Amino acid sequence: MPKRSKSSERWLQRQRKDYFVRKAQDGGQVSRAHYKLAQIDQRFHILSARKKVLELGAAPGGWTQYLESKITRGFLIAVDPLPITRGGRCRVVEGYAGEPEVNEQIIELLQGQKLDLVLSDMAPNISGIRAVDQARAMELADVALQACEDWLIQGGDLAIKAFQGEGLDTWVADLKKQFGRVNMMKPKASRPESREVFVVARDFNAAGQL
């Protein structure tokens, strides 16, 4: 067996010890990320049976699994270039959000309907250069915001993963011009050492000025 690098050995040890990883494994959840969305939903009540939801960055499918259990009468469109574990309720668009061909497929699935909720757990491939990674993460945040401008219903909601760092404060300040209520949350299931936070923006105002 090839020798593991120190960093992958550290990752494995952390996974073995991590409470939410064990809980996900014991409970048959696809990933620990499942609990992040569950905790966001417990606090902000963004999900209900009839919601029409677009999920960006859905693989491997932890959030999708939670969403499918909640959205029993609405619909769910999940986007990711990687394979998503899911049940029959979810429509998958394979590719990168923001790409024209992905947009076309979303439009086709929507059939003229608007979304109640846009979710994004998208994360860039990490280069290790903090400024580069942060800039990429902010670009993904803009992709999710564009999806809101294109397809979110008046009064709809957005919940998005972001990373603390350059550009986030300004981005959140701009978001407040387009949404009535904007909150930041660090779910317990998010690793304390991670810079990730979740921004939950409610009451979309399509006419809001940037």
Ligand SMILES: C[S@@+](CC[C@H](N)C(=O)[O-])C[C@H]1O[C@@H](n2cnc3c(N)ncnc32)[C@H](O)[C@@H]1O
């Ligand atoms: C942290 S993972 C998502 C975990 C997922 N929410 C879950 O619960 O299993 C981040 C995902 O973002 C995806 N991603 C990155 N850029 C993307 C883009 N432009 N469009 C769609 N997905 C993207 C990656 O492929 C990766 O699967």
